[in-house]
Every structure is written in structure tokens, then in C-alpha cells.
Amino acid sequence: MSAPAPATTRHVEVAATASWTHRLRRLGVWLAAGALLLALPHVVRNPVAVPVMNQMGIAVVFALSYNMLLGQGGMLSFGHAVYFGLGGFIAAHVLNLAGPGGLYLPVPVLPLVGGLGGLLFAALFGSFSTRRAGTVFAMISLGVGELIAASSLIFDGFFGGEEGVTTNRTRAPLLLGLEFTTDRQVYYLIAGWALVAAALMYSFSRTPVGRMANAVRDNAERAEFVGYSARWVRFVSFCAAGFFAGVAGGLFAINYEILTAENLGLNASGAVLLMTYIGGIGYFVGPILGAVVFTFLQSMLSDYTGIWLLYLGIMFLATVLFVPAGLAGLIAMHLPAWRAGRLRTLAAPYALTALVALVTAAGVIGLLELVHFVVSTSPSRTTMRLFWMTVPARTLAPWLGFAAAAAAGALGVRWAAPRAAAAFAAASRPPGAP
Amino acid sequence: MTPAIELVDVHKDFGGTPIIRGVSLAIEAGTRQALIGPNGAGKSTLFNLITGKHAVSRGRIRLKGEDITGLRPYAINRRGLSRSFQVTNIFPWLSVLENVRCSVLWALGYRYSFWQRVERARDVQERADAVLEQLNLTARRHVPAGVLSYAEQRALEIGITIAGGADVILLDEPTSGMSRSETEQVVQLIREVTAGKTLVMVEHDMSVVFDLADRIAVLVYGEVIAHDTPERIRASAAVQEAYLGVPQTTG
Amino acid sequence: MLELALFSLLNGLVFGMLLFMLSSGLTLIFGMMGVLNFAHASFYMLGAYFAYTLGASVDFWPALLLAPLLVGGLGALVERFGLRRVHRFGHVAELIFTFGVAILVEEVVQLVWGRPAKSYEAPAVLDFALFRLADNAFPAYKGFMLLVAVGIFLFLFGVFTRTRAGLIIQASLTHPGMVAMLGHNVPRVFMVVFGVGSALAGLAGVIAGPVLGTFPGMAQVLGSIVFVVVVIGGLGSLTGAFIASLAIGVIQTSAVALDLSLGTTAASLGLPVDGGGALQDLWRVTIAQVAPMLPYLLLVLVLIVRPTGLFGTRET
Ligand SMILES: Nc1ncnc2c1ncn2[C@@H]1O[C@H](COP(=O)(O)OP(=O)(O)O)[C@@H](O)[C@H]1O
Ligand SMILES: [Mg+2]
Secondary structure (H helix, E strand, O other): OOOOOOOOOEOOEOOOOOOHHHHHHHHHHHHHHHHHHHHHHHHOOOOOHHHHHHHHHHHHHHHHHHHHHHHHHOOOOOOOHHHHHHHHHHHHHHHHHEOOOOEOOOHHHHHHHHHHHHHHHHHHHHHHHOOOOHHHHHHHHHHHHHHHHHHHOOOHHHHOHHHOEEOOHHHOOOEOOEOOOOHHHHHHHHHHHHHHHHHHHHHHHHOHHHHHHHHHHHOHHHHHOOOOOHHHHHHHHHHHHHHHHHHHHHHHHHHHOEEOHHHHOHHHHHHHHHHHHHHOOEOOOHHHHHHHHHHHHHHHHHHHOOOHHHHHHHHHHHHHHHOOOHHHHHHHHOHHHHHOOOOHHHHHHHHHHHHHHHHHHHHHHHHHHHHHHHHHOOOOOOEEEEOOEEEEOOOHHHHHHHHHHHHHHHHHHHHHHHHHHHHHHHHHOOOOOO | OOOOEEEEEEEEEEOOEEEEEEEEEEEOOOOEEEEEOOOOOOHHHHHHHHOOOOOOOEEEEEEOOEEOOOOOHHHHHHOOEEEOOOOOOOOOOEEHHHHHHHHHOOOOOOOOOOOOOHHHOHHHHHHHHHHHHHHOOHHHOOOEHHHOOHHHHHHHHHHHHHHOOOOEEEEEOOOOOOOHHHHHHHHHHHHHHOOOOEEEEEOOOHHHHHHHOOEEEEEEOOEEEEEEOHHHHHHOHHHHHHHHOOOOOOO | OHHHHHHHHHHHHHHHHHHHHHHHHHHHHHHHHOOOOOOHHHHHHHHHHHHHHHHHHOOHHHHHHHHHHHHHHHHHHHHHHHHHHHHHHOHHHHHHHHHHHHHHHHHHHHHHHOOOOEOOOOOHHHOOEEEEEOOEEEEHHHHHHHHHHHHHHHHHHHHHHHOHHHHHHHHHHHOOOHHHHOOOOHHHHHHHHHHHHHHHHHHHHHHHHHHHOEOOOHHHHHHHHHHHHHHHHOOOOHHHHHHHHHHHHHHHHHHHHOOOEHHHHHHHOOOOOOOOOOOHHHHHOEHHHHHHHHHHHHHHHHHHHOOOOOOOOOOO
């Protein structure tokens, strides 16, 4: 058994002790998160922010559920959107049954319905796909994902064909007089559910089966020699992940009041892998960070550029290549320096690196946008808006300019990055060490 | 009294090559049994058959009188048999404490529960702390197991094996690759943690074997050629010839 | 009817041989490097687009050679500067990396060539009907595709059974790690295998582009099917890839031609069919409609019954 590699996607599971201070501190974290969620709509006054935050909340639950598989259980799934989507469709259908004279089912309970839908299908497909981990699991998840995506084009009764299934959350009976007519009202519902779901998923990772999920991920054979069936451990994790994906799907149904085949397709499954990985699969908060950043970029970038997916793809590849521990890993890396009180020594070298990196990025983005403009607009249009400038895209000058910026920036990064790394190493050294 | 482990005419082929060729062996409960034999004799394979890692090609295996032939490793473990591995086999990304905790969960009845937290389970905590203390790894409890030193990993390997409290313990070369003093510590540890239990141990260090074992079985080319007390094994001409070759110095 | 079946079979054969050009490279890469390359079909797409662009400036025939070479070079670069780097993080990281490459290639293709499909056409010399079967014309270009695919197949077969390099590769499929013991520069071998596999995918793209369409989604459409093929055939098994390619090719093309549904079948057997309820779609669905599902159904079934695939010996 080799020692863990230094740069890794996983952080080590350090056992939390049951001491009172620890418990209090953890409770404090959850309370603070709750307070933050309550205050957020009052702090962020931009009207478009609330829909984006709703989207973030849904993505957070979905990504956390995905990491129950990938990060906690070592199962790489290419079809997790199946449980999100099916949970959402079921929730939408149930919501359509609710209303005056129909089913008594208030909106706040609906995510539970989605969760049970996700759980049902996870139990069905998990029963055979969790027999093995590794490549076989990944391939079965892909197969199931494609299978469901293909059947969504056939079974119009359930999936609603091209238009999808629409629903209306205002027709459902009220619980405690709570109405969900505005985005802001829905925000509180999503925030509440996200907090509860996150707390439950965190708790799950601390339970016997949650701990064994880590053990099976690390060494499935050994787990079988201490009494656990690796398959059952995986199956339980898989069902739990399917349940919470379904909860996210239910929230989606409430928020958007429509579900289409896209929601359970391969692209949706890929997106959740992307955001989870960017956030960091080795940390509980990783998927939360990833979902928030991903959704933010998605909604911001798509306003400014038609090639935002390209940027997200580049970001994803860069993460895989250079920061496999993700954003959360990047933050965790700096804890020793922070504890040693040396974070300040990093400010200057980091700022310098960031500056030259920004120049590179600007150069590359400029070039990509130029290409995009030249390819996708009619030859009669000659100027484009780029970085708050009007650029004559069909002349040589801007191309040269951006290429020069990219090249100069890259040289700058080659110079600055090792210095930042050295500063990091110096700051992370334990106090007292030479 | 029913033997702790009973093998009846056990055979194992790998791709047509016979590796275990008709082993019948009864191991009395509460004894310390050594299994010796040259490299490649099939000692680890025999462990793999007993613990359910591999299926036997022919024959029956009984644990405390119950037939366990063909059961999966976890099912056998739940019946009170636990083993260590010749090549260290731990959970490298989990902390040392987590490694031990994971090994006591099933034995303490936690099964696949997802409604209670491990760190609130007092019995798990106490058992894990006690095992860490025995292993002398308390100070290293929060270190990832993968970065422990070789000797520490070997100790943890034994810890994982015994933490669940199984009463039949199989150890595969627990002292291999260790220095003299490390070996002595491990022997002391084994003596402690297997007191009152059935121990089956593969071991190459003859001083350890003659020190610990009540009975010795000699496996050569997949066959048990002798099974007796240490004195008689030492005296046996057949063993001398087939295995020990030159007279061994012990102690 | 018989002629129609024959025609359908012939089409299936063409599609199947095309699948083999892709799956052979994919299964080789997996067998030697343990990497299931998600980006394999992306190289296929790049082959088509390169040939389209080159074809416009030079001609189809030089492009037939140049485009695969370019794609192969690109593949080698991806291995050298990407895959090799993530290799130390394990197979899951490698899989995720190739997944990222697939996304990136699709986006780059959209950036450079735009979203709409390109009118990449077969060369005019091959634009005639080779023969007719039951009123269906079999285009000469499809004959050409079959010819190229069979040529590649024979070439690969020759390389594997007759040359030293082929024997080494074959040996390393069953005993990974042996290449190193024979004193070969393993990273270089990996790079070459990856490059050649990508070039083969590129060639498949060049010849398939005019028939299956040249559009940014073409990699995704075929990518999953190729995965199905190599997994069903058994990861790392060339024989398995060959048989599974042909099987999937024929099944898919002939299923598309079948207009039967459970409902009509039941009705023709005189069984009463109740048309309502949530399952009504189940009765209406024709085999042609289910055709896209069949490969995945097969994949899941095979993996449940035999996780190593039909001819494979290894799982991961
Ligand atoms: N899984 C296996 N597949 C094929 N051969 C095996 C396997 N396990 C062990 N062997 C072979 O069985 C023989 C005995 O091995 P082993 O039991 O490890 O010997 P020992 O532990 O006595 O040194 C060796 O020749 C080994 O190569
Ligand atoms: Mg051995």
C-alpha cells in the first residue's frame, strides 16, 4: 500500500471527536449558514439575483448528492441526472394532481416526493450497478443514463415529449398559509430545503454506513474482511444519493414549473460532474463551492458571451490538470499558513501572479471572442464590443494585440508562479521548523 | 470439542495448476497454530480459501462446526473469523483511528445504519481507543494510515484484524520485513491480543514460531506433511528433510 | 423482402465496420493504458472537420491522408501533455480528464466551425449508385467506406499477427506491465498508441462525415455507441470489438427498418390491447423507435451478466 500522493483529489478523513466544543462549533457553522441564507435576499438587492440564487440552491443539493457517490463512495457516475430528472418529473406530475378537489399536497412537501422518486429509481438501477466500482460502474451509469434519455423521447405520456411536463405551483393547497407566487418566496423554500438536505448529507457521511462508504472507496477488499459487503455499502450510498438528487429535482420542478428530457440527459449528468469536481470532491464543502461558482459563471457568462461553455470547459480541464483537489482543496491548502499567521506574506506574490494570469486570460479570451465573432456574424459587421472597447474585429491589429497580451502574460506567469509557490512553501512550514 | 477450523480434503487449482492438493487439518479452539512451509507452498492461498477470498476447487471448510465453504468474506468474518494480509492491506486515506473504527462497526452491531453518528457511539469510541493504545498508535490516531511507517502499518494491519473481537484470528506473516526489536514488539502484541483465542499464523521466523505456537503444521507443495507439537516437529525427520533442510538454530 | 433484408444487412455492415475503426483504437488504448478514453469520438469529429476544411482548399483525396495524420498528432499531444500528467492521480482522474477533453473539443468545434452542420460532401467521382436492391440504391461512396474499413481491418490484422510491434502490443494487452520489462520506453509507446488510435478515429471521421453528417454533436452521437461496443466486446479485446461492432451495426440499422410495435404484434396475435393508462406508450412504441435504446439495453444487460464483456478478461 503506497503512501498517499502529495497532490491529491482527496483529503484525509480526520476523525472528528465527540467533544462538546467540537459539537458546539459545528452547530455554530450550521446556524451561521442558516442566518446567511435568511439574510442573503436582503443584502443582495439586484432583482435578477434571486432566480440565480434559487438555481444555486438546487445545484448545491444536486452536487452534494453527486459527491456522495464520487467523493465519498469512489463511484464515478455519468448518469446521476437520471435521478434528478425522474424525481423532478414525478414531483411535477404529483403537483399536477394536487389542488382543489385533488390530492392534499402542499408545495413545501413536494421535494420529498421528488426524493422518494429518485430513491425508487436509484434502488432499481443501483441493485445491479453497484456490484462493482471503477470502470464497470462508470459504464453502467452511462448506459442507464443513455437508456433513460432515449426512453424520454419515446414515452411521451410521462416525459411530455418535446415540450416536457409543465406544472403550476400556485394550484397546490397551502400549508400554514405559505404562498409561493414570487421568486423570493420560492427562495426561502429552496434555501430551507438546501440547508436541511446538506445537514442530512453531512450527517450521513458520519454514520456507520457513511464511514464504511469511505472505507470501501479506499479498499473494498479489506472492507469485506471486517464484515461489510462492499456492494451493500455502495448500494446504500447510491440510494441515498438518488434520494437527494430527487429532492433537488423536486425543487427544480417547484422553481421552474417545467421539466424536459434535457434535465435527465447526459449533458446534465456531465454538468454535475463538472461542478462537483471544480469545487473539490475530497471535501464536504467542495460541491457547495463548485455549484455556487458554476451556477454564477453560467448565469453571468451566458449574458456576456455565446461561448461560455467553452470557458467552463477550459476551467474544468485546468482544474483536472493543475488543481485536482478543486477550489476547496485550494482553500484547505492554505490552512497551515493561516494558522501560522503567515497568510499576509502571500499577498504580494499571489497578487503579482494573479495579475499576469489575468493578462494571459484577457489575451486568450480576446482571441477566442474574435474567432467567435468572425465565424458567427455576417461579414458585413466589422466591429464588436470586447472588454468595454469597440474592436475592429476584421483587421489584424486586435488579433496581434490580444496575442501579444496572451504571450506576455504567459511569460509573466512562468516567472511569477514559481515565486508564488516558493512563498507558499515558506508560509506553510510548521512554526519552529527551519 | 469441535475444532475452531476444520479443513476436509481441500483442493485449489489456479488455471489448472494444483496449488493446494488435498489439505485436511483440524485446529483446536483456543490454541496457537503456526503454519510453516517454503515460499510458494500455498500458505497464503490456504488463508484465502479459509477466509472466502477464493473459492475452493474441492473439499469442505468448517468454522466452529459450521460449514462455511463458498461463503463470502464478510459472511465468514461475521461468524467470528478475522485475518490479516501478508501485503499490508489497510484503508490508506482514512486516519488511523478511522481504520480501527471501521473494523469494529459490524462486530458492535452497527451494520448499515444511517441514523446514528459514529462519533456519538461510545462503545465504538472506547473499543477503538483501547485498540490504538494496544497498538501503541494513540499519538498517531489522526494521521492518514497511508503515511505511517512500514512497522506502524504492519501494527495497524494486526489492529484492524483483531479490533472486531473475532475469536479466530489468522495472521499472514505478521513480522515479515521487521527488525529484531520490532519483531519482539509484534510478538508481544500478538500474545496480548490473541489471549484466549484461536490463532493461526503463517510465519517464517522460526524463533517466533517455536516461541508462540502450541502446534505447528508444515505445508509443502500444497500438502500438509506434518502437524504436531513444536518439539515433535523439531525432531521429525520428514520435516527436517522436506523443509528445514539444515538444522535450525532457535532463540 | 429478402432483398430488403440484404440491403439492410449491407448497410449494417458498413456502419459496423465504421464502428470497428473507432472501437479498435479505443479498446487498444484501454488495453494498454487502462484509460477509457471519453474523447475518442471527439477525434473522430475532428477528422471530419479537418477533412472538410482541407477538402475545400486541397481536395478530398489528400485530405483523406492529411486529416488523420493531423488528428493523430493532436492525440499524441493530448497524451503527452495532459493524460500523462493526470496519470498519477489514478484512473478516475484520467477518465474525468478525457471527459473534459471531449467537452472542450465540442466547444472548440462550435467556436471554429459554428453550430450548423457543414455541407461536407462525398467526392463527385463516387457520387453514383453502385447497384440497386429492391428499389434502393446503394451509393458507391458506401462501397468505398466499406473498402477503407476492410483495408484498415486487414492492415491492423497484419500488424498484430505479423510484426514485432504488433506482438508486443498483443502481449501487453494480456499482461500490462510486460512492455516495460522488455525494456521499452513505456511513455513513448503509450503516446504512439494513443496517437495511432486517434488517427484511426480521425480516419473514420473523414470517411463517415459525408454520410452521417458533420455537426458539433456528431461525437456525442457516436461516442456513446462506441463505448457500448468496446464494453460489450470486452475491454481490451480486439476480437470482441470486431464482433460487437458488426453486431451493433447490424442490429441498429435493421431495427430502424422494423415498424412493429407491441400493440400491433399483440393485435395480430388476436390479443386484446387496452390502449389507455400510463403504459399506453408501451403499446404504441415501434421497434424502430426503440432502436436508439437497444445498444444501451444490451450494454447494461451484458455488464450485469458478464462484467468483463463478451471477450474481455479484465474489468478495470
Ligand atoms: N490468485 C492466484 N492466481 C494464480 N496463482 C496463484 C494465485 N495465488 C497464488 N498463486 C500461486 O500459488 C502458489 C502459492 O502461493 P502462496 O499461497 O502465496 O504461497 P506462500 O504464501 O506459501 O508463499 C504460488 O505458486 C502462486 O504463484
Ligand atoms: Mg504467503
